Amino acid sequence: MEQSYPNLIPALPELWLALGALVLLMLGVFRTNHVRRTVNNAAALMLAVAFFLVFAVGPTHQVTFSGLFVSDGFTLFMKALVLLGSGAVLVMSKPYLVDKDIFRFEYPVLVVTATLGMLMMVSANDMLSLYLGLELQSLSLYVLAAFNRDRQRSTEAGLKYFVLGALSSGMLLYGISLIYGFSGTTNFTILAGLYSGGATPSVGVLVGLVFVLAGLAFKISAAPFHMWTPDVYEGAPTPVTAFFAAAPKIAAMALVVRLLMGTFQGLVADWQQLVVFLSIASMVVGAFLALVQTNIKRLMAYSSIGHVGFALVGLAAGTTEGVTSLLVYMAIYLSMTLGAFACILSMRHKEGMCEDISDLAGLAKNQPRMAAALAIFMFSLAGIPLLAGFFGKLLVFLAAISAGLYTLALIGVLASVVGAFYYLRIVKIMYFDEPADAFEAPESRSIGLVMGVTAALNSPLSFFLISPLVAWAGAAAGALVL
């Protein structure tokens, strides 16, 4: 029998994380909670090593595992973002978990498996690997959402996420089977070949594509598939919420982009209206429903829905320029979100963690540095000119306009104006309201570090970083759109 082994080099980061997760698990199981701090640090270190491995693999286009796995410039960009997000969340998690008495060694292990799932999603080159990566990631996230298992809110979040997630997976699978049934293949490369030459696809493929898109829209929490987001974000432990807002969004967005632009680019006329609809709905829902929130985690949930809408504006353009703008937007979104959650994770009274917006009142007097950082993030999230968030929005709107989607761009601008209101309200509460109880000084240096770095990235300094970022994202988008 001839023996042929698959080329493992392109999958090095994934292999590293998979083996590492197993080692960490064994370490935790046999040494129990004595080593939870070690496991946490080791997991963070592992993600850092994986980050370098991603760059070691490089941006060359490589396909392996019988066409199930792909590695190129696009995956390089997305994997780097995912690993940054996961790593940052992991180093920020400890104080909160200790405070709630849920700091167990399974937490870092599950974060690593979730990250592994995300890397697999990003690198998927077949419906099969897409689905398996997605399930690996989702399953880890369901458990993480319910991690504070003695608190009803958390278990409710986990259960809600699980039931709705299972439903979305069902839709996804239904769509995949339709696509397979009508095209006869699940491989992205072959599918791209089938439909690139302007061949008219059968109705089944289109219906299947709609189902797949609906399933993925759930994962990126784009309206109208966003219902789970606020409840899950509010109920889950805050570090987990930060994780939800950062890494999985990017991975799922990578899937959407690879599927629509990399695989079904030939059908752009067919899916464009869907993406436009998702985008508008998300922006509107994100802007208007956030206005009435009192809990900062719920607010961030609606904010993330809105931002997904803005990012989809770039995708709706259906051009390389649009994809570039989307990638830039996701990178900036990652830094804004991580920073904002670093602040939320520092909201700590004498009695424990708190998450009401009113608790922020007068923060500028008690904790001026944290208030300044949070103000930067809020301005950036709102898209105030000269901050990073502004450049992201500018790029996606420009891409939409150059693709002729004037209405979409107009609605986007209006939505960001409405959204600016609630971001600025937080700044107003921090700087002009009567001081509430003072927060305790943050004890974790890593949270402070994340806060400082992301604040610097979002400050007007970002002006100098934006052009290299655009160049890199352009290269990544170029690798995807052939």
Add this chain to the structure above:
Amino acid sequence: MIAALSFYLFATVTLLAGLMVILSRNPVHSVLFLILAFFSAAALFVLLGAEFLAMVLIIVYVGAVAVLFLFVVMMLDIDYVQLREGFAQYMPIGGIIGLMLLAELIMVATARMVDPPIGLGSGPAIPDADAVTNTEALGRLLYTDYIYAFQTAGLVLLVAMIGAIVLTHRKRPGVKRQVIADQISRTAKDAIEVVKVKSGEGI
């Protein structure tokens, strides 16, 4: 002739059992009918010559999954009246979704004949049934072309296991646990003390 008769027999049983799964009032009966459906489906696999799949279907689904299913259902004390409350309310939307899915299934079945898939044959070739047994053919495929998917599926199951343990396992205080090593390493010297008792004094 015999094969055709067996096919119709098992197909009918599968369909009827499937129908009874959703029609029977008692959930335990539903699970038992589900098992019957699995079983006749396995028989259909055998008729197709896929005996490995048939056996795995029985071992995994009937022998393990459905046992646990039955286990749980047997323990439940379900109030059927309460369960059916609001059923009529959701009936229309459920019916519409069901009809939509049915329509799509029909569409798939019919349109495939009119408009055959264009990318067929892009997957791995199917080996000749006489040359290799289907156990071997499946094994080769799983461990070569689909090793990535196979391993990932393993990881997914591992995560499910970690999740179940994280969410349910608790250490209860005050429970005595047997430590076999301690029991075995105990000798008469640590357990028994020989005391000289002087008469009339007690210990």
Add this chain to the structure above:
Amino acid sequence: MADFFHTLGAPIRWIVETFLWLPEPFQYLLYIVALVLAIILPLLLAVAMLVYAERKIWAAMQMRRGPNVVGPFGLLQSFADGLKLFLKETVVPSGANKGIFLLAPVVTFSLALVAWAVIPFDAKLVLADLNVGVLYVFAISSLGVYGILMAGWASNSRYALLAAVRSAAQMVSYEVSIGFVLVTVMVWVGSLNLSDIVEAQAGGFWNWHIFSHLPMAVIFFISALAETNRTPFDLPEAEAELVAGYQVEYSSMAFALFWLGEYANIILMCALTSLLFFGGWHSPIPGFMETIPFTDWSAGWLWFFWKIFAFFFLFGWIKATLPRYRYDQLMRLGWKVFLPISLFAVVFYAGLALALGKI
């Protein structure tokens, strides 16, 4: 199958030839039914006699006489018991779920018989020479739990339900290690066919798997005890706590069916042990018996029978001497001892087979 037909010889041929006027499919069905009966009837007879033998073994170990009243040496005791049960009234408890209550013993009994379809009694002497014979036996034995679960639930009795739940947990746990043990043998032989597995052990007792797979054979035999709910793992019918477990509400033929099924399963497990690890129908020293004149004791099925009986004796010996396990000990043994060992063994034997060029 044709060889089987010839071996069984005249009686079956006569039956089939008598009905040659029937249309073809019916002839075929008749032929199958005749073959099935040719296995089941001796099997049931063997169950009856083995029960008698077992009672004698226990009696001898406890220095009693055992059954000695009905027939010469009490040989007909089992038939008397059977007749008694047959003539009694079947009582269905008023709170029971009647259909399932009556179905449960039938399921247990028929599953115990169905598994025998793939057991080779001698070279070519097998009803269905299935490619996946090992998996078939494993699948059928994994279904055995349903009879008990159904009986326990349908009886509507606390004792019965508790026993059913215990039994289900126990059987599912031990099936896992049985499965892995089977995998080590399958990997070693490179086939899932029971006849192939036996043929791989041909040529003398030093080729038997018991030597290459010693720890696996022990695990298999102990798991077989648990799988058939026998001492020391007979918790489902622990008389001290659960009266008679899942059988508590059963009487008459329903009870007898459970009982027949249980013993048919025990014999099946003995047969499997000898097929997988003790060379099946092969003589320990080939050609040795043939040198003794005026005998024909070298027939394969006879060797197979002796091996089955030896393991049956072991079953009886264990029941007569060992106390019952506690439930947590049972679970510990299954999950914390057998599972890791057998998992490791799968890796070990696969590696060894690869190193020796067997794969």
